Amino acid sequence: MRLFKxxxxxxxxxxxxxxxxxxxxxGFLIAFAWRDAIIEGSKEIVKKITESTQEITIDIFxxxxxxxxxxxxxxxxxxxxxxx
Numbered sequence: 001m002r003l004f005k006x007x008x009x010x011x012x013x014x015x016x017x018x019x020x021x022x023x024x025x026x027g028f029l030i031a032f033a034w035r036d037a038i039i040e041g042s043k044e045i046v047k048k049i050t051e052s053t054q055e056i057t058i059d060i061f062x063x064x065x066x067x068x069x070x071x072x073x074x075x076x077x078x079x080x081x082x083x084x
Contacts, residue, residue: 042066 039062046061 038066042069 042062042065043058046058046065050057050061
């Protein structure tokens with residue numbers, strides 16, 4: 001009887017991990033699709049804020065803007081999706 005229960009647990013865990021892998025792959029695909037739009041939009045914002053035309057300055061500030069927004073989204077989603 002123990003073998004049957006272990007096999008059932010294995011199948012259950014395998015299905016759960018496959019679902020998780022598919023969700024992660026789709027999430028990565030969505031993020032990659034939005035990548036260019038986010039980068040170009042944030043570069044325009046940074047150009048207006050810093051009024052700089054130097055590409056290295058724009059890239060650094062762009063990375064900072066995207067990082068701050070990303071961390072905010074992670075914190076917000078972790079609060080909203082918290083197990084109660």
